[in-house]
Structures are given as structure tokens and as C-alpha cells.
Amino acid sequence: MLCPCRGKLKLLVVSLSFVILFTWLYLLVGNSENGRSLLLSACLVESTEARLLERDVLASRVREVEEENRQIRLQLSQSQGLAAQPVEGNYGNQQWVASADTGPEDAENTAEERANHSECSRSPTAEKCELIHVACVCAGHNASRDVVTLVKSILFHRRNPLHFHFITDTVANQILSTLFQSWMVPSVQVSFYDADELKSEVSWIPNKHYSGIYGLMKLTLTKALPSNLSKVIVLDTDITFATDIAELWAIFRKFTGNQKQVIGLVENQSDWYLGNLWKNHKPWPALGRGFNTGVILLYLERLRRIGWEQMWRLTAERELMSMLSTSLADQDIFNAFIKQNPVLVHQLPCFWNVQLSDHTRSEQCYTEVSDLKVIHWNSPKKLRVKNKHVEFFRNLYLTFLEYDGNLLRRELFGCPSQASSESTVLQHALEELDEDDQCYDFRRERIMVHRVHLYFLQYEYTPTDDGTDITLVAQLSMDRLQMLEAICKHWEGPISLALYMSDAEAQQFLRYAQASEVLKNRKNVGYHIVYKEGQFYPVNLVRNVALRNVNTPYVFLTDVDFLPMYGLYDYLRKSIVQLDMASTKKALVVPAFETLRYRLSFPKSKAELLSMLDMGTLYTFRYHVWTKGHAPTNYAKWRTATTPYKVEWEADFEPYVVVRRDCPEYDHRFVGFGWNKVSHIMELDAQEYDFIVLPNAFMIHMPHAPSFDISKFRSSPSYRYCLTTLKDEFHQDLSRKYGSAALKYLTAQRNI
Template structure:
């Protein structure tokens, strides 16, 4: 569940916005943001004819580099107020294209389409222009829209990423019909005296701000040579002014200065600019609720200190914290066909919720923080982890002892994002200086068990080294384990021989115990204690000996070279394996058999288990997870888990033509196996 702190933050935003709503009942329904309500949005839809509601609105923005986390609050605010189907035209580079595909595919929004246009190779067309804007060459990209967007696209609303919508974007879209034949662009006047100052690019009066722009592409293609227009403007002015300060905004204002007939003047409330020298107060006066779109165009962005900034910042924070899953509700019925996706909400019984996870989409944001790691060779290995926010301190501890690349999937809610950012960037000196950690965020869904294997797959799919170290976060590794594993990979050559390298797992039962960092220290601790009073012991030796017994700890103590062991039922070691390893089965969510199922499939594929003689990890004790509590307390949870095991083994039998049984020798896997098998057979007879 979302933490109490998150709810408190969100409710505090809602209470303020709701109070504003009540005070403005007699105003336009588009005058300010309101708490997300499908009923209220449906009511708003009744005021417009079905044809207008079903018209697709085309929107475009530049999203290059590490942009995705910056555009999310803007998208939430836009989606909150929209009623129409939307089509986003996203200008991307190689890095952001991968992020955005995952972002939109897993968000799975109704009546929303998107197209990506990789414009990496278009940037040289504008890279030659001298520029001092903090966005660098990306600040010129609005000059290239006619080159990149398809000729079939007639009109589009171009948006900056630093906006907060307080009204329906359809209001902007409707303005296209008001433009004359000569008007190619729709813009809001610049709300500062910037262009009145000396050594500025030419502009009409205060000039125009390009953060919100109506672009009639059909008219531009048929009536002008856009490329010639902007090149002439640049070449003429650059001789005197030497560089641009505001990127494409300077150039577009110079074009408008020479051709004033091409611009349609949009009302100021559709681009209220929060710059350090803003004159926006002249636009809305005392009526802050008349603002339609806030533009955070200061270099300080949401930290800008200007009049009324706190009021507008409150609206921005509302959209930072709001659960993005709420925006997946369909607001109306149009001609747009429904896409059938697996729902996690239709979970009338526990077993249905397990099965739903096999095909569920959870909103996923890959590479949330800056990532850079390219020094890869044939023996490199990435640490693959999954965790929830309450395990961040474990994650930080592991990172201290792992210098190599990491791919970490983190399960969290929207209102925990700020907490994550602060922890990484400000609280932890260990994490703040690392750039070889891929943070992949998976957002919570209240109807799902903890999606442990879904998270593992997200982390596993976004690895760029040949090998992966599949681990859990609540361990401490031996000293210098990264270099040790690289050397082991080099010596054993696992991939062509289908070998999985087993890293033996131990545990300490004492909360404040310092885990051993060398094999010599580990062996000394093992010999110093025996039985339940041992300071260090093989992992889960008492609670679940089958989980790691096959590692053969007695042999490992004296081993000096790798040795092969047999796969045994319920074996779940921690492995180093090639990244082409099969993904985890996502039916196993919550506690139970989530790692074992993966090991069983490796066995079915013919992998061998080879134990490394000098590598190890040590588990440190902590409170049991919610999944373990549910497993222990709920009989039906255990029965459903046994049913999933049976289904999984049957699937493997068909897939790999191998034989599995839920019994091992004369002993059953667990006491619920027969019950689960009968449930499964009854479902098959009924055609369920």
C-alpha cells in the first residue's frame, strides 16, 4: 500500500484544489485544475457534441536524452483535463526512444496513441548556430518540425516539457479554426521585457514565447519555404548579435518581426510564464484561477521565486504526486476501438490475481536517473536487483561493495518519487556519485501482489553487459566480488557451455553483526559456532534447507576450483549467467517459488550448475515481508501457489518435452500439491 506520508501529501494538495473549486462554481469549468473524477469529467463531456469529443488532437514535444522524468508531470496534467483522443508526436534520440516506448506501452492509456521520430541525425542542421541557452542544441528543434513530422500531419500543438495544464487542451485545438489563411503559427506574447533590452534579437513588441505553439503544417508546406525563412533570419542577425540566448524562440521572433501576418495571437492565460522577470501578473491580475497553462520557463524551473509561484507550484505538485493509474480510466466512448488488456482489478478470488500477473502491464519508467556505462568487454557482468522503497538502505549498502554496473527495478508509488530522488541525489553519497546504475521504476498497482518476477524481468531486460548476477538486495557480498566474478567468467567461459555460476549464500541471524568479507573470515565464523547459535550459517539452513542444500557447503569449505552440482527440487541459488537467460515467469508474484521456477526452467533448457569456490554473499536479517506473512497466514494463498506450480510444470513439459512432477521421490513438494492438482484438472474439464 502507498505510505501514509504519500497519502498525506496528496490529500493536502487535493484539499487546496477542492477549496478553490468550490469557490469558483460559477466560473468556466476550465478555469482551474480539479481533483480527478471520472464522473466530473463525464459531466464536462456532455457539453460538447460527440464529433468534437471524438476528434483526435495531435500534440508534439521534443524529448531527447534523459527527458522522460521531466515530462511526466506535464503529461499527467494534460491527461487529467483532456476529453478527446490524443496522438503524441515525440521527437526523440536513440536513448529517449527506448525509454518512451516502454513508458507509453506500459502506461496503456485509453484513446492515446504515440509516434516516435528519431531526429538524432537532424541536429547537425541547427548545431552550427551559436547559442548560450541551457538546453544547448535541443533548444533549436522547433525550427526542424517541418523536416521531421510526416507531411500527412496537417496541424499540431507543439509543447515544451515544463508546462502544467489547468484546462482541456481541446481549447487550444479549437483555435486552429480561428486562424486566417496567412496565419501559420499561434503563440502567446512573451511576458517579460526581455526583447526590449539592448543586444536582443528583433521581435514585435515584447515578442512571443514558443513554449505553447499552434503549428499549421499544411499551410507551411504549401505557402512558404520554412527552412529558407529561418536560415535567412539566422544568417542576417548572427552577424550583429553573434549568438542566440533563447534558441528557436529568438529565431522565430525574428521571422515574425519580418512577417507579422504569419502569427495568430493566443490569449495570455494559455502560457503564463514563471520566469524570473515575469510580467504574468498583468495577464491574470488577482484571478489566478483564470490561468489555463503554467509555463515554468525559468532556469530554476519549479524552484523559481516570483509572485504567486507558491500557488501555481501547488498545482504542479498535485500532478507530481497523483497516481498515474487513475488516468487510465476511459472518459467517454468514441469510434476509437478498445484495446483488450489484462485487468488487475477483476480479482474476485486470489488465484485470479496470480493468473492476471502473467499478462499484466505495470507502468514502467526505465533509466529514470542519468545513466552512462559503455566500458564493456566479453567478461563484464551487471548486478540485477529488484526492491521496494523500504529496501533502499539495503540497496545503498550493496552498492558500496559493488563497483560494476547495476540494473535495479524499484517498485514505488508516484508520491514516493521525490523521496527516491532526494535519497539518491542528496542523502546518499554512495549513490549520488554513481552513473552506472540503471534505475527502472515500476509503479504500484493496489490490486497486484508484490510483482517480484515482473520487477526482475524489467531489470534483466535492460542490461548491456554479456553476463548478469541475479541477486536479492538484502545481502552483503564478499570483498571485491565484481572483479572476482569477472575473473571467474573469464576462466570458466560459461556461455558456450551453458553453465550457471552459483555464488554460495550464507546468513547471519544477528541484526548488528558485521558480515565477513573474505572466505577465510567466513570459515572462521562458521567453525566458531554450531547449530541455532551459529553466528554465520548456510542460508536458510533451518527454515528451508532444500533452497540451497544442493550447493554442497561441506564440499565448498575445502574447494579450490569450481565444481558441478545437480539441480535438486526447490533449489534456488544466486547465479551468474549470460544475459540471454530466459525471463522469469510473472505468474509467481508475492512470496513462494518465484526464483525456483526460474531455476527449473534453466534445468529444462539444459543448463549446468557450477559452484564458485571462493565467492559468497551473506544475508542479513530483517523483518518478514508482507508476502511471507500472507503465505504463512492464508491457506488459500498457499493452495493457489501450488496450483500455479502445477500449471508451470505442465507448461514446461509441453515447451521443452521434459518430464516434471510435483512429487520428488516419495515426498510431495508440499501438502497442498494434490489439492492444487485437482483444482487445475477441474478447471481443464470445465474449459476455464
């Protein structure tokens, strides 16, 4: 299909000739004796003043014409340059033309730069509200984290509804399905496809690429994606968009000019496929520099029609006879296929996939960074890659990395709303709230859906054979981060932590964890990010996120500012067996103590702890401010106890306990400070759990600055009033749920 600029070429040439002739005629008439004689009759009837005015007007006109002349020459030179190159490297129609005084590579670079700045290379616009389909292969914890930054950059610029198609392993499926369900972005659909079901399609291909078998999955998309899906944009997870993805989607319309084109790709910007990187370097066959598969336009309908599955398999089988394995996974097979079938590829301008890998010439494909559309961090060095504009690229990437994802929950203007069932339920619940209620903010917090990213870091867990394994469960915010290393040293078993953080804080935590020798060597710690939103700390919601994502049959419910005694993990596992936790409803109480010293020689035994208690180095927890919280533990009895003993529930009891994983969750209505653990222990009692104090277990609270929420509670009468109101409502709900037996809690509260 011819570029529209070529159609204007003749008109531009004629216009330029006319302007030059007009300018020359004026100068000739204004400066020659013969010219003056031709105009003599006109000049005789004009005054001198009129002649001067006319000359000024004509002089002004000449300047305007000269400026127009300059602009036309500029357009003409661009048009001539475009005429000498294939439009977007369109292999189905191309005719390569190079200037006589330039080498092939110079002509290629110059043509590519002109294409990036020309009208011809501009993409047509997508239809308003047209649904855009995007596919990604995503496996594992790290790739799941990377894909979130890609999605943010797409959502930031988009003006069209989107449908994401993720080919995932079990880990990525769990992470991303939870993330999108809790994100609730309007006009965004998400579908998942099991990578395990596709492995047999590509597992026969020997592959040296670090991505393993998942690096070959893009070859299977015609089979994996729905048969009625006609086209899709395929992206690697290490991509950042700097423009609206609709511009890329609209390029599919250019495929209609050549019915044979089925794949849109950007030329590879490294020398890999030229085979000159090192001695005896032998890459797979490719057309010239080859193509990069980080960004692909796949015309699925046409691919299926030409028998894509059979064609790429035959190509791979043929080349593997000599190459033995792939080095760049699917990219090698795509390029070998294109080498044999160049008419099927539609070359995209380089700004749709600026590759920041080693040995690239990406800097030659653009003149201004503002021209770029898509940045591809395909170097193992990632942000440390060498490029003259690397600071610009890094800042663009960091912008989306730390961007508040809650701000992307915006409706599309002028498009029909495609609200999810979850967002519809939430909207109805919000509408039922009374905005004049003094406790409106508390009630709103209870039903708010927070964005959740499970397993933010690598997580590995192997179940034990005896069925007694136990996970430490806790929540924290940024100001408690320093406790993590100490907890990991005191507790060798699995840990489930929910972290309440902003997007930017989550990245700070990531850097902290990766720099810590203790944390990066512990793979049995599940870190789950609950993103900040609202006025209050949703402490019980955050606790429940940690509790729901436990893989062991038992949980130790604690707080992150407590250090367990050394060996507590093994002691609890033995106690679980001795007390027959599997078939009885028991809550094992771990007695809590505290120190006011920031530096503490941690006791190695119960005897050492009792000695420190007698010397005043340690105290029973909250003995001086909230005695009732742990008084039922009966510390006096614990001092001499050698066997577990049962205690009865009392008002405001809030011990730290070991229970089965199927215990009731925490009540979301309690946010910030106050009654968040008390209400949970009350419900355990309502479900007839027995509270059993362990005689040889203990934990110690470490000192820290007061939280923001406790300061708010102490200074705000409204806060205290609403907490009392929520307590009363909780008692009423408990009575409705558990019947007359729950009336004792209301009676106990009134007797306080």
C-alpha cells in the first residue's frame, strides 16, 4: 500500500516551481530597466507614496513566499526520503533504495530516523471504545511483580477498554488473579490460561534461554487463546509504555493493505543475528538483523488460516538439526520462520520496541527521547544498562514502578461502564451508608476493598510429613520493618506476613529485603502487600490477608513487634501432637512479656526469663497500662507450671495463640487502635475453643515509638465514641450469630 505522502509529491514539485518562478519574476521586474518600462503606465497614475506602500507590501509578500518556499522544500526532502525506503519496512511490498554516496547501513539508519518523524509512520487511531486485547506469558514471583509495572504504564495512558490474557503457572495465576480482583479497574477484563496445559507443545525444543520453557510459550498463542479472538498485542513483562497502547493496536489496520501479513515486529537492535559478537558465534537464521519478539502484533485469524502451528514446528525441526537448541527461545524460531516467509511480516518503526540490551544500536533509531513509544528492558542489567538516555528511561520506569495504582481506577470517558461484580457490590454497599453518621469513615473502611499483591517476593515451601507444621502470622507497616531480621532469626518455620504499604514503600521494602543477607536467604516467608487506601490502618483486614495465605495446618497468631523464644517453633509442633490439636478445638496461649530496653540479652530459657523478671529487666506484657489484656493467662501460675493448664475467657482478654488454620477470621470493622484482637479472641471463645497456656513457651515485646493510630485514639473523642459504638454492634452481631450463649459477652462488658 503506497504511503499517502507519495501522492502529494507531484503537487509539491509543481508548487515549488511556481513559487520559485514568481519570486524570480518579481525580482526581475523590480530591478531591471526593461521591467520598469513595462510598468511605466501604471506608475504614472500613482503617487510616490502609493508606490512606496506597494513596494513594502510586495516586499512583505516576498518574505512570506520565501518562508513558504522553505517549508515546502523541507516537506519535499522528507517525501523524497520516504519514497526511497519501504513504508515501516513493509516486507510484503518493499523496494529498498539507497543513496549512491551512502553505505547500506547509513541508508538504513537515515531512512529509519525519517520514518520515525514522518507523517507516513504515524499510526491511525483506534476506534473510540474499541476493545484492545493484550497477551503476556507470566510465570513465577518475579515476573508477576514486573508485569504490574507494565500494566500500570498501559493503564496510565489508555483511553480504551482492555482485555488482558495471561498465560501463567500456578504461582502467577494466584498472584495476578488476586491483584486484579482487588484492583477493580473499570473497563478491564482479565483471562488466565494454564501454562502447564501448553508445555507439551514446546517441551520438545531444547532451549538455553534463562526463561526456560516459558520463553517458548508465545509460539502456542493461536492454540491457547480463544478461537474467536482475531488479533492480539503480545508483550514481554519487562516492557514500559510511554504512549497510549491504542496507537499500536491501530497499526493492525495497515495489515489490511496486504492480506498476507500476519505478524508485526520491530527490527532487532543488537548484532546478535549478524553473527559477529564473538569468534565462531553462530546464531539462528534471520532476515538481516532479525526481529525482536518483546512486542508482537499477532493477527491470530490469519495465522490459524495459514496453519501457523504446523509451519513453526516444521521450521523448528529443520533448524534444530543443525542448531541443536535455541539461545533466544521463541525469538529464534520466529526469525527462522520469517527468513523463509518474509512476505508475512509487517515491520514496525523502532520506537515501538526500543531495546535496552547489551550490544544494541537503539540510540540510532531515534533522535529525541520524546519520540519513543515503548521501552524494552531486555538486558540482564535492567536499569544499569548503558545508554546515553538511560536516566530518562530509568525515571520513566520508576515513575510507574512507584505510581499509586489506586489512581488508575478511573472510568473511561464516553465508554459504556464495564463494572465487575465486586465493584458493583461495593458501590451498592457504599450507597447504603449514611454520610451524616458520625462514624461514617469507620463504616466505610469496613467494606473498602484494598488492592493486594500476594507473594511479593520469592516463596518456597515444602509441607512436612507429620501434619504438625505451623506458620507464624503477623502484619506490619513500614515503621516496623526493622523487626523482620530478628524474627527470622528467632523463628525458623514458615512465616506469613502482610505489609500495609504504598506502592513506593513496597519498592523500598523490596530493596531492603534484597540487601539483607538474612531475608534474602529465607524462602519460606510469604510477603503479601496490602496497598494503602483510606484514613485508617485496616489492621484486621491486613491480618486476614496473612492468615488466608498460609500453607500449614496450624498458625501462630502474633504481632511483628514480638520476638518468639528460641526454639518455639519446635516446641509448638510437639505441643500440637501432645494436646491433640487435630481433633479438638484448642487455642494454645504463648505468654507475653516485654522489655523497655532497646538492647536486650534475650533469655535462652524459662529460668533465665524468670530471673530477668525478678530483676526488673522484663515485665509481664502491658502490666502498667492494660493489665486486663493478659491477666487471665495467670502469670503467677505460669512461673511454676510444668504442664499445660486451661484458663477461662475474661473481658478484654487478647492473648497470642496457636490455632488451626480454619479458625475464624478477624473482624474488619475494627481498624486502627482498639479491640482488633479482643474481638477475635471473643469469637474463638464463642466457638468453644479451650484456652490452654503452654508452661515452657514465651515471647517478648520489643520497645518502639507509639503508632499513629494510638495517638489518634488518645486525642480524638470522636474516635473513642465510634470505637464504643462498634463494640456494641459487634456484641449484637455475636449474639445473633451464636445465640443466647453469646449474651455473656455483653454482660461482661457492662460490668467493666
